[in-house]
Amino acid sequence: MAKDDNSGKDLAAADSSGVGHEGAPAGTAVVVRDAVANPGFPPHRPRVTDLDPSAERRAERTVYTLFYLSIVGSVFAIAAYMAFPIVPEDPGSVRTNNLFIGLGLTLALMAIGIGAVHWGKALMFDHEGIDERHPVRGSEETRSRAVEIFQEAGEESGIGRRTLIRNSLIGALIAFPLPAVVLFRGLGPQDDNPAALLSHTMWKKGTRLALDPTGTPIKASDITLGSAFHVIPEGLQDLEHGKLEEKGKAAVLLMRLKPEDLNELPERKGWSYDGIVAYSKICTHVGCPVALYEQQTHHLLCPCHQSQFDVSNHCEVIFGPAKRPLPQLPIAVDSEGYLIAQSDFTEPVGPSFWERH
Amino acid sequence: MSTTTTTTELVETKKSDGLTAVAANYIDERTSISTAVKELGRKIFPDHWSFLLGEVALYSFVIILLSGSFLTFFFSASMAPVQYDGSYVPLKGVEMSAAMSSSLDISFDIRGGLLMRQVHHWAALLFVAAIGLHMLRIYFTGAFRKPRELNWVIGFILFILAMAEGFTGYSLPDDLLSGNGLRIIDGMVKGIPLVGTWISYLLFGGEFPGEAIVGRLYSLHILLLPAIIVALIAMHLLFVVVHKHTQYPGAGRTNQNVVGYPVLPVYAAKAGGFFFIVFGVVMLMASLFTINPIWNYGPYDPSPVSAGTQPDWYIGFADGALRLIPPGLEFVWLDHTFSFNILIPLVSLGLFILVVLIYPFIEAWVTGDKREHHILDRPRNAPTRTAIGAAGVTFYAALWATASSDIIATHFSVTMEGVIHTMQFLTIVGPFIAFFVAKRVCLALQKKDREIVLHGYESGRIVRLPGGEYIEVHQPIDEYERWKLVSYSDYKPLMIRPNAQGKITTGQKLRAGMSRWFFEDRIEPVGSAELEQSHGDHH
Numbered sequence: 001m002a003k004d005d006n007s008g009k010d011l012a013a014a015d016s017s018g019v020g021h022e023g024a025p026a027g028t029a030v031v032v033r034d035a036v037a038n039p040g041f042p043p044h045r046p047r048v049t050d051l052d053p054s055a056e057r058r059a060e061r062t063v064y065t066l067f068y069l070s071i072v073g074s075v076f077a078i079a080a081y082m083a084f085p086i087v088p089e090d091p092g093s094v095r096t097n098n099l100f101i102g103l104g105l106t107l108a109l110m111a112i113g114i115g116a117v118h119w120g121k122a123l124m125f126d127h128e129g130i131d132e133r134h135p136v137r138g139s140e141e142t143r144s145r146a147v148e149i150f151q152e153a154g155e156e157s158g159i160g161r162r163t164l165i166r167n168s169l170i171g172a173l174i175a176f177p178l179p180a181v182v183l184f185r186g187l188g189p190q191d192d193n194p195a196a197l198l199s200h201t202m203w204k205k206g207t208r209l210a211l212d213p214t215g216t217p218i219k220a221s222d223i224t225l226g227s228a229f230h231v232i233p234e235g236l237q238d239l240e241h242g243k244l245e246e247k248g249k250a251a252v253l254l255m256r257l258k259p260e261d262l263n264e265l266p267e268r269k270g271w272s273y274d275g276i277v278a279y280s281k282i283c284t285h286v287g288c289p290v291a292l293y294e295q296q297t298h299h300l301l302c303p304c305h306q307s308q309f310d311v312s313n314h315c316e317v318i319f320g321p322a323k324r325p326l327p328q329l330p331i332a333v334d335s336e337g338y339l340i341a342q343s344d345f346t347e348p349v350g351p352s353f354w355e356r357h
Numbered sequence: 358m359s360t361t362t363t364t365t366e367l368v369e370t371k372k373s374d375g376l377t378a379v380a381a382n383y384i385d386e387r388t389s390i391s392t393a394v395k396e397l398g399r400k401i402f403p404d405h406w407s408f409l410l411g412e413v414a415l416y417s418f419v420i421i422l423l424s425g426s427f428l429t430f431f432f433s434a435s436m437a438p439v440q441y442d443g444s445y446v447p448l449k450g451v452e453m454s455a456a457m458s459s460s461l462d463i464s465f466d467i468r469g470g471l472l473m474r475q476v477h478h479w480a481a482l483l484f485v486a487a488i489g490l491h492m493l494r495i496y497f498t499g500a501f502r503k504p505r506e507l508n509w510v511i512g513f514i515l516f517i518l519a520m521a522e523g524f525t526g527y528s529l530p531d532d533l534l535s536g537n538g539l540r541i542i543d544g545m546v547k548g549i550p551l552v553g554t555w556i557s558y559l560l561f562g563g564e565f566p567g568e569a570i571v572g573r574l575y576s577l578h579i580l581l582l583p584a585i586i587v588a589l590i591a592m593h594l595l596f597v598v599v600h601k602h603t604q605y606p607g608a609g610r611t612n613q614n615v616v617g618y619p620v621l622p623v624y625a626a627k628a629g630g631f632f633f634i635v636f637g638v639v640m641l642m643a644s645l646f647t648i649n650p651i652w653n654y655g656p657y658d659p660s661p662v663s664a665g666t667q668p669d670w671y672i673g674f675a676d677g678a679l680r681l682i683p684p685g686l687e688f689v690w691l692d693h694t695f696s697f698n699i700l701i702p703l704v705s706l707g708l709f710i711l712v713v714l715i716y717p718f719i720e721a722w723v724t725g726d727k728r729e730h731h732i733l734d735r736p737r738n739a740p741t742r743t744a745i746g747a748a749g750v751t752f753y754a755a756l757w758a759t760a761s762s763d764i765i766a767t768h769f770s771v772t773m774e775g776v777i778h779t780m781q782f783l784t785i786v787g788p789f790i791a792f793f794v795a796k797r798v799c800l801a802l803q804k805k806d807r808e809i810v811l812h813g814y815e816s817g818r819i820v821r822l823p824g825g826e827y828i829e830v831h832q833p834i835d836e837y838e839r840w841k842l843v844s845y846s847d848y849k850p851l852m853i854r855p856n857a858q859g860k861i862t863t864g865q866k867l868r869a870g871m872s873r874w875f876f877e878d879r880i881e882p883v884g885s886a887e888l889e890q891s892h893g894d895h896h
Binding site for chain 1: 399400401438444445446464465466467468469471472475504537540541543544545547548549550551552553554555557558559560561562563564565566567569573599600601608609611612613614615616617618619622623624626627629630631632633634635636637638640641643644645657658659660661663664665666676679680681682683684685686687689692693694696698699724725726727728729731762763773774777836837839840843844846847848849850851872876881882883884885886888
């Protein structure tokens with residue numbers, strides 16, 4: 001396809017409007033009748049290296065010096081690999097190892113690159129060449145032969161005539177990938193229903209609230225006014241399986257406000273304890289941990305998409321893309337003074353999903 | 358590529374004495390490589406700095422393959438919990454996944470491992486950026502016009518795949534940031550009506566985060582996606598060969614020729630050298646600048662805070678779109694949850710992507726131009742296209758900047774709400790402003806071009822005429838420069854005419870409306886008669 005035509009310097013009449021030589025319709029293009037004529041190629045301008053032999057020698061020196069420098073860079077990188085080993089428990093050694101191997105390789109690569117480009121630009125023959133373009137579509141001859149081939153194939157196979165064969169084949173080809181789709185059901189555990197799983201967390205009546213990540217149970221008396229604690233259910237740390245999955249649903253933020261600052265709904269009066277409230281930490285937008293607590297305003301901020309929740313008003317959304325308030329965990333205090341859950345959350349925590357209602 | 362009949366004869370007639378000749382003959386008799394050399398060896402490639410953007414994309418992909426292969430030798434794509442026991446003291450004894458632990462080992466226990474990780478990550482960031490810039494170049498110069506529409510589609514799919522590669526790779530180390538990224542994806546997927554909950558459940562192999570996702574993303578990241586990308590790149594480049602490269606308007610260049618340097622030797626030296634320069638720059642960045650310090654973030658845990666964190670740059674626009682949604686857009690209806698706070702960003706980004714994908718076909722339909730176009734447009738000479746592009750860039754940029762709304766708020770001490778409201782305004786109104794400004798600037802530049810062609814450029818020389826009048830002498834520009842200013846394709850708005858049944862169809866009306874919108878304001882190129890006349894005026 002690529003036909004060299006470097007000698008064809010004389011150009012056909014200028015064709016600025018881009019009318020293809022296949023004579024395709026130009027649409028609403030304006031074909032300028034009196035278009036300015038293409039003046040042809042400007043005279044070639046020689047480079048410094050073409051005119052001045054010392055400049056040419058200098059360019060040659062530069063190019064081979066760069067290639068030698070590249071070898072130096074490669075050798076340096078190998079030497080650096082040995083000279084700057086990683087010393088266990090010394091992060092500084094990682095840095096020098098990274099730096100010096102990297103710098104050696106940089107030199108090795110850059111010098112080849114700059115040398116080759118300089119060679120191409122300053123020393124290689126710099127007269128531009130010309131290729132002729134031909135329409136992308138095949139020639140009429142080729143196209144009619146292609147059509148003919150398809151017709152012959154159609155004739156010889158009888159795919160046009162034998163419609164039963166054709167249609168049953170199409171049906172078979174549509175059907176055969178379907179089992180593959182079914183196989184993908186196995187990507188998730190077989191007997192669970194995701195919507196049901198999402199509706200429950202590890203919290204149960206009587207589960208103690210424990211510190212994240214140590215798992216130490218929390219006494220109500222430990223919670224000072226204005227403080228916020230990251231909380232997990234007691235026993236989460238001892239789970240053999242599914243620790244992160246449970247934590248992703250059960251993580252709770254515990255805060256103590258002045259009781260008069262809480263505007264509690266009558267039906268949730270008993271869910272807090274002496275100004276201590278517990279809310280799900282998982283954002284109701286797309287599930288990031290909502291863990292920035294502003295204790296002056298009692299606002300919670302999600303660091304991912306800046307949804308803001310007002311703790312004094314049952315964590316209702318005051319700004320950002322989230323819609324639903326953070327679910328509240330009803331809490332109480334047991335006989336030893338530890339904070340416990342009264343029950344699981346009364347609604348699914350975290351991001352919304354289709355089956356949620 | 359085509360005929361392979363007479364090549365053996367050709368080779369045999371050559372003197373076959375030296376080792377090179379013997380080797381060449383040996384290979385050619387088995388591969389017919391001389392045909393390829395004949396066809397491609399002197400193929401002409403036009404030169405322009407903006408043509409390098411696609412090369413940067415290609416080369417960064419090669420760098421990604423090289424560095425990525427090294428990483429696979431050490432990475433363990435498993436979420437099985439292990440106790441970290443490597444060299445990084447602050448995390449010693451911490452429970453984490455094998456993926457995170459092996460990523461830390463690559464960083465702290467394998468010489469040059471951190472370097473390769475950083476080369477891989479920097480090259481990935483560069484890869485997506487270079488594709489984006491390459492696409493902008495194609496768009497604004499009209500290089501997507503016939504016969505290159507399908508190659509635009511392939512390139513655009515490559516852009517999407519590059520982002521997918523980026524995101525899957527970002528998730529592999531299983532550190533706090535990557536886990537949070539997956540958490541957001543999980544939340545978004547769950548917001549899809551009907552199937553979202555199940556897709557999330559199957560994707561993660563149970564509840565989020567599960568123990569499957571890293572392994573699954575790894576298969577996609579190192580096998581499926583790269584294979585598709587390699588195949589599409591091969592097609593993309595094959596089309597470049599078939600179409601031959603476009604060129605900017607210039608004296609002597611026509612729609613029927615390609616002017617530039619031959620592959621052997623100049624283009625090979627420059628393009629080959631450029632690969633090493635790109636590699637060198639990436640290597641320099643990897644030696645000097647830390648990227649993705651997972652050891653600072655720690656292993657993934659659904660609970661800890663991560664304030665001020667940012668996704669890799671190319672995911673920013675999607676993250677920004679999520680942040681822009683005003684409160685309250687989620688409803689329960691017919692016992693099901695409709696999360697419009699997720700659907701609106703998903704659908705509008707989907708539409709945006711779709712419009713970009715099919716733009717070449719829209720423009721072709723509006724102009725009705727079925728000719729091949731190999732001479733690039735200067736952006737000013739297609740004012741409406743350039744203005745649409747400016748609007749698209751503004752829309753994308755506004756979404757992208759919104760991904761840093763919290764950083765903007767804290768750095769400039771402004772309110773979070775103020776930043777979001779400003780960005781909401783910019784996302785919606787900004788594109789219209791950009792469209793208007795860009796279109797006017799293009800038309801003004803076209804007028805300036807006409808002025809220069811007809812009356813020359815200002816020479817800075819002031820002359821006092823005998824009558825006392827002062828004039829500035831204008832110098833005519835030379836014919837080669839002039840050619841660049843007068844040779845462009847120009848379109849008129851479509852005149853609708855009734856069809857054979859004497860009817861004007863809705864499609865035609867729509868097309869005429871679009872055509873008017875595109876070409877109502879137009880500046881004609883200077884013709885030769887006009888040029889003659891202007892020369893007359895000057896004496």
